Amino acid sequence: MTEPAVTLLALPQALPPALSGGVGTNRAPASVARQIAANDDVAAIGLWLAEYHDSPHTFRSYRKEAERLLLWATQVRGKPVSSLTREDVIAYEAFLAQPPATWCDAGLARRGEHRRLFIGPLAERSRRQALGILAGLFNYLVRAGYLAGSPFVLQRRRARRGPRRTIERYLDRALWDQVLRVVDGWPQTTARERQRYERVRWILRFLYETALRAAEAAAASEGDFQPIRGRWWLHTVGKGGVEGTIPLSDGLMEDFARYRRFHGLPALPSGDGTAPAILGIAGRSSPLTPTAVYQIVKDTFRRVADELQKHDGAQAARVRRASTHWLRHTAATHQAEDGTPIHHIQQNLRHSSIGTTSIYIHAEEDARHASTTKPRIEPSVSHGDVP
Template sequence: MSDHPLSTVVPQALPPTLSGIVGTNRASTGVTRQIEANDDVAAIGLWLAEYHSSPHTFRSYRKEAERLLLWATQLRGKAVSSLMREDVLAYEAFLAAPLPTWCDDALARHGYHRRLFTGPLSDRSRRQALGILAGLFNYLVRAGYLAGTPFALQPRRRGARGTRRTIERYLERALWQDVLAKVEQWPQTSPREKQRYERARWVLRVLYETALRATEAAQANEGDLRHRRGRWWLHVTGKGGVEGDVPVSDALMADFARYRTFYGLLPTPNSNGRCPLILGIAGRTTPLTATAVYLVVKDALVRVADALEPADPVGAARLRQASTHWLRHTAATHQAEAGNPVHHIQHNLRHSSIATTSIYLHAEEDARHASTTKAHAGASHDPYDKDGTA
């Protein structure tokens, strides 16, 4: 049990009424099972195992599974496989107002007796948590472990169908150019400053040009760069094990050569090499972790924000919010604004559905804003008619 994804949550065996062995929502004996797991911890652990190749997703999903498992068994007095729709509604309310004992700063960050919340979850975080758990229950139903899912009764939220969402977490082109320009102004008088500059310069460019997630960038190596018909491509194995090839420009390959040369490496990639695309600290050939890549980007954007603050406080505030995933959104948005076909952007981002990619299409929204504000500019600023009514 020690190597089980939930071993730190359930250190001892649960009684049958809480373990799920006799869960009231367990599938009937006549259903063909796709998994051998016969209790909730084992079944949830198998679901988590499907995401081992994506560490960030795995950690996020495990956190939500742990919270639900502990809430159900400790506070609700039920097995996860006995939860009903009323329980789901109660859990949603709990996420908005978790017990103070679950948020205590004095608790450890790891282990059985640890802090599970830092405070109430926002609306967005609650929706994300419930979405992850809905995916868990759907998986267990398809596996023949559960008879049904109480999440299936959740009403569709307004705007979920028929209303196109747009992504807002991206940097406008002018602000992105400011980022690149400000990084070029960083001091480079010492070896440490030069290393910091070259690393930030490369990491920002490679994440923007390829639209990689932080985890994908951390896992990529020189052997993933492929040369076909005079063009460079980067082979990526991403979220959910989805593979794809991302176009790499000659300009980015020149940046790659510069970055490698700075650390005394050959400027061209070895097709059989395992040297990471983003080198470790001081140019070591051990790769950075996804968290380290994230921190490099955050540090760079905060430094740029500090430099930009006097001239552009709004842009500086936006940079302080930004992260590695903003660069992915920024890349997709700029590709869309440049007129790239949406199906090309879909392949570049490795989206399974073109509807997901469509959230980056801002042109129609911008045109509506322009036509509306232009109409207002030519009209009277008096909000009242001659008879005094609005």
Template sequence: MSELALSTVVPATLPTHLSGMAGTNRAPASASRQIAANDDVAAIGLWLAEYHGSPHTFRSYRKEAERLLLWATQIRGKAVSSLTREDVLAYEAFLAQPLPTWCDESLARRGDHRRLFAGPLSERSQRQALGILSGLFNYLVRAGYLAGTPFALQPRSRRGRQGRRTIERYLDRALWQDVLVHVEQWPQASGRDRQRYERARWVLRLLYETALRASEAAQARESDLFHRRGCWWLRVTGKGGVEGDVPISEALMADFASYRAFHGLPVVPGSDSPRPLILGIAGRDAPLTATAVYLIVKEALGRVAEVVAPTDPVRAARLRRASTHWLRHTAATHQAEAGNPVHHIQHNLRHSSIATTSIYLHAEEDARHASTTQARATIPLPKERP
């Protein structure tokens, strides 16, 4: 039923005491069950199925579910539906220091027989992993499969610190402008060079102007564009099937017309055309995957980093780390810095909570840093002793 069950990373069948059929945290038989799954793999597979419409999210969530299931059954000797708060704390420690065999570099990075960790997870990656698993357990509780979730006991102070963070994975305006300028300087002597230039130029502008996720950009079609009250909009279906309308500027539509003209297409998109906004290789109408969009961005930013590195290695390193999701964060941050109302940014990014959008508001932190460092600069330094 699930791709998790079909993966050879996780055994196709587990012994009864590890399968979860008799898990100590299973909801009582009298509970109102919303799912028919009766073992942990099937229940987790159903949770994953809720995210099939978002390939990137699905892969990320499956990775965390596989890690936990293997750790629980192979190392802890327990079913996932028998895990307690003590087990969760032990798993937190494991994420910070996984077994060497789980990080074996001789194993492939992808595929069924892959290594599960590249190494110890950073604090941020640990929080992300535990947040995903908390969502899994909450789902299984609501489904009537589990009696409770050990993640609910997480101290409020720790959750509070996470909620007050601001986003750091973005490019400041100067660096983003450098990216655009350097891409314009790419060689265009051959047809292949021109094609790579046109594609990178369009993909970078599309992701930045719309704050789309890579999967959303890959799925976007001409028919998703529409004109309302003299303005262009893009209808997007994002994570969890949430729909939203994203404003499209006249400048971006001009960039789209230029991109289409290069491929010999009419400058005005068809209102009922299924043609993707990002064309496949050599302009084919077959859509790219989210991974392909990701790689286009990584290659473009990497090329810019090579140019920047000799004079500014710090900024070059930042560009090498950046990805498609950085462009989403960059768009939101720049909108906030420009004074765009936070509820407008919330709708543009299609966040369910305005608290999520607030992580892009850096102005208060910038002001605090400036006032603190300027005050320090006014304190006279002691004279050197003779």
């Protein structure tokens, strides 16, 4: 079997045997059944990263954290990743809070072997995120039979500080409607312009209505659209292999029919069809990559922002920041505002915890803010009452 090709770690030099992890002190004993063939830390981490090959942004984020830990372990602690202990993890968290200047040198390149790995100290939230990613890495290696245990499992649970976390990376309904209106005003004089318009029109509505991630949307095909008891559903497989079904509105199916007819396909998808849900610019049958879907959406938002800039700089700036994941957040937020039960939103987004879904519930906080800050009516005072 051919192992997946993964551009993993840009190390300044090959690791010597003592630091490679071949004989790490936390390696699982030979009696443990191995699920992976990798026998050194770089290869084992590479297999973990390969699990995220279809999600480019997640892949790059996870690779960055793996590189930082590997270089710190081998260069600062003088040990392989597979020998790290709980004491090392505590020391690494302190390192993230105050990395030495040599690791933050602005004169270093942004890419390549000798590059800058830090801009500066990581804030508490960024440190928690980094350690959470690495905890996932170690859990994977333990389940794979590569490591005996994870030094991250002993990490104490910190009480959340500040107000309940809510999602702010979304477009309110008025701004979302404005985005669609701007796109609908794009020129469609040439065949190429018409092709681009129809594709963008469909991608925006598809991602918004289904709350799919870019990788999930890129992987969707017409065979995933399933009519059940007279209603349409979309079957999808998301992060971690989690399967789910998403209800599809009649309006979205009409948009899909329009998109398919434009490319000369039957209006209704075939249950055994293989045509991608998102076709190439000229209707090619090969699916787009998740990166291509992401770039199409980003380019669309930049173009819309340029138009909005003429009238409202603040709205333009917000749209310019938006991405495919903003559409997922926008979908969930609008569903919550429409009164969709939270457990239904949880199923639509395929969250394992309803607590994760609750970050989209803004209505209660908005109502509390409005009732607290509404203008007070000052009681009238008659001068005759003043002593």
